[in-house]
Amino acid sequence: MKRKERLSESAYIQGVLSGDRVVLSRAITLVESTLPADQELAEAVVSGILSHTGNSIRIGITGVPGVGKSTFIETFGKIVVDKGLKLAVLAIDPSSQKTGGSILGDKTRMETLAADKRAYIRPSPTGSTLGGVSARTREAMLLCEAAGFDVIFIETVGVGQSEIAVRGMVDFFLLLMLAGAGDELQGIKKGIIEICDALVINKADGDNLPMAKRAQREYANALHLFPIRESGWLPKVKICSAVEKTGLVEIWEMISEYRDLTKANGFYDANRAEQRGNWMHEHIGYLLKNQFYQDSLIQEKLKKNLPAVKSGALSAIAIAKELVELFMEGKAKK
Amino acid sequence: MKRKERLSESAYIQGVLSGDRVVLSRAITLVESTLPADQELAEAVVSGILSHTGNSIRIGITGVPGVGKSTFIETFGKIVVDKGLKLAVLAIDPSSQKTGGSILGDKTRMETLAADKRAYIRPSPTGSTLGGVSARTREAMLLCEAAGFDVIFIETVGVGQSEIAVRGMVDFFLLLMLAGAGDELQGIKKGIIEICDALVINKADGDNLPMAKRAQREYANALHLFPIRESGWLPKVKICSAVEKTGLVEIWEMISEYRDLTKANGFYDANRAEQRGNWMHEHIGYLLKNQFYQDSLIQEKLKKNLPAVKSGALSAIAIAKELVELFMEGKAKK
Structure with missing residues (x-):
């Protein structure tokens, strides 16, 4: 594959800030590069746009394969853009580490949204360590913010590592589920539920609807058993059907409610401050190892x-x- | 809590090598210590016993809460000790990071096994980072090997991170599950199943038995879709009842079969060599950060x-x- 010429630092910065999507894509490619020269340039670009970041709401979306994540993101994304908001969708896919191919690296998964000018979909970087992928996802997120996106979805699938990485860079973390689970799903709850702000039961349509409503009640009851969050937010349980497009507006309203609450009580900003500090520590670890091994x-x-x-x-x-x-x-x- | 006096380096080493359980416990406490002086001594002790390690089979056991892990380990552990093998049980419990208390740090969970002279149960260290916990679990495992244990179970519960850490230090990785799951569990498979050597469906008793057998067939079919492992081993699906004590002998036979196969084809030793190399790299990262922050x-x-x-x-x-x-x-x- 022939490599494109790199732009200058200021060309990247100006292009991103003006919302030029071609430059944005090339800037994300730059931050994903593992070449030392690219990394230096990428660092300068990210530092250069940093004062223009922070204005989007960052939403992590997770759920096991089969839960209908792509369809959910398509239809939920439509709700967001119909509100006049610009949406960027990024993905972390640690499964690609093992299988060598990215199951998320395919824009055609979300055809309607991909064709929508108000949305920008970036396939996930592949073939690297999770630490690297999540660091680059964070930088891609900042570039999207600098380019003027109002809402950012960070999608993840995995067995836990990537969820924790995403939790560390978003404002709101949403777990997509299916109804019809017994005891075995009660188990999943402990780990993931502790870090999520909402459980959304997808495929709540047709014959599934009664079961979804029952699951919603059960989970809502179970959530009361967890200690109150630092955010002051009691995680909510919602049902929706991405296929029938029901329940999606309510999810956006819930996220808005969360933002209002946590902006008012100071958690929203405190959480972002904490995330920036952690980002620095992660980067220190990365640089130390880099210098050592070189x-x-x-x-x-x-x-x-x-x-x-x-x-x-x-x-x-x-x-x-x-x-x-x-x-x-x-x-x-x- | 009053701290016990430390022993000398040679007293730890000789005590562990002679199989003295009091010294073994104190040596594990030493490796779990975060005091710099203790860490230096711990490093000397671990290096001192290292040539006496490697003779056990290391078995990782995971499964969400509610799957019956404690009962399984009790009854399966009994099968192991009844074969004349000495068993040590260690635990990694990342949940304690968040909740501040260890759900595994309780010997009374496994009363029968804890009272058995042929078994040694070590509660999990608490209140530290996962990286630290897993590093110390590895050293505790080596100490147990040097003390003459033939079989080591490393138990974990978590949302993924700890499973991956344990996978990196064991020979065989067993996932305990329950039957009766629908599509939602199919999803879990991708991430965890890729790293496990056996799926064991627990609570296959009474009314659950037909469902367990059906799940066994379904998972066995699904496993054929995964690419062949580097180990040459096709992951197996077993059913058991820890309460009725059925299917447990078969699980031990399966692990023995795995060991025979992978020792013959060279994977067993190659995997351990790889793990030792990774251990060094992890420790390098730890030391670099340590020096930096000090x-x-x-x-x-x-x-x-x-x-x-x-x-x-x-x-x-x-x-x-x-x-x-x-x-x-x-x-x-x-």
Whole structure:
């Protein structure tokens, strides 16, 4: 694949700020690049647009495959854009790490929304570590905000890691579910429900409707057993049908209500402040490791010692310690 | 709580190697300590016993709350010790991070097994980051191996993170489930099933039995759709009843079969070698961050800049970069 020429730092920044989608896409591609030169440029671009970010509401949407996430995002996204709001949809897909292909990297999943000028859909980056993917998703989110999007959906599917990463970068976290589950789903609740602001039971249509309503009552009762959130918000349980387009307006109203409540009580801003601090710490960890592994002396020693660490002849923690000490001394000598 | 006196490095090592459970427990407490002096001693102890490790089979056991994990471990553990094997049970419980208390930190959950001299149950460490917990679980596992345990169960409950951490330190990974799930459970499969070696449907008794058998067939069919594992092992689906004590011997036979297959084709050792390498890399990351955050100049600058990073006035990534550069220069000046 032939690589496109990079733009200048100011061309990226001006293009993004003017809402140019071609430049926005190229800027996101830049932040997704693993080339050191691109990373430096990407960092400058992100820092350059940072003062223009923060004006969207960031909504995380999760749910296991089969729950109807794509259809939900299409129809719910339509509600959002019909309100005159500009919508960007980003995705984190850790499953691509293992399978090598992204199940979300396909715009054709959301054909109607993709064709809508008021929406921007960005397929997920593939083939990298979750840490990297989530860091780049955060930067893509900021670029979309700088480009003037009012609402950002961050979609995720996974077994937990990606949900926690997304929770760390959004304002509101929505879990999409299906009704008709027994005890086994009660179990899922503990982990995920603790981090979500709303449970939405999808496919509440036709014969499923009574079951969905029953599940809604059960979950609503169960949610009362959880300790009150720092946000002051009691997580809600909603039902909807993405296919019949019912219940979707109510979901948007709920999110607006959440925003009003948490902006008034200060949680909205406090949460974002906390997220920015964590972002810095994550980036510190990334940079430290990056510098370590790019050190030529370390690379040489690693190559020499790794076989004995793998065979168990040398202690993994002892070698780790030795290499880190060597790295620090190497810096001290320079 | 009054702290016990620490033993000498050689007293820990000799005590563990002689199978002294009191010393083993104290050594595990030592590796769980966050005090720098303890960590140094712990590292020496772990390095000292390392050549005596690797002789157990390490089995990860996961499943959502309500699936009957404690009862399963009790009755399945009984099968293991009745074969004349010494069993250690360790737990990773990330939920304690949020709730502040460990739901697994209670020996009384497994009363029969806890009273059995052939078994050793170690409650999970609490109140720390997942990375820290999993690192210490790995070291606790090695200590148990050095103390002569033949089989180690590492139990986990969580929303994904801990499962992936455990997968990274065991030979065999078992997912406990319940029958009676519809489409919604099909979804869970993708993420977790990709990393597990067996699905065990628990509570396959009484009225549940036909449903369990049906679920077994369905999952077995579904598993054929997944790509063949690097291990050469096709994940199996088993049914059991921990209460009626049925199907448990078959599970042990399956694990033995897995071990025979993967020892013969080389995967067993290759996987462990890979795990040792990853352990070293994880420890490198930990040490680098540790050194960084203990640097007094960094602490001062962090304190000064964090408010502006949180408010968004300063760029999180720019400050991260600046601090890491400062840290490296500081080392260079010394």
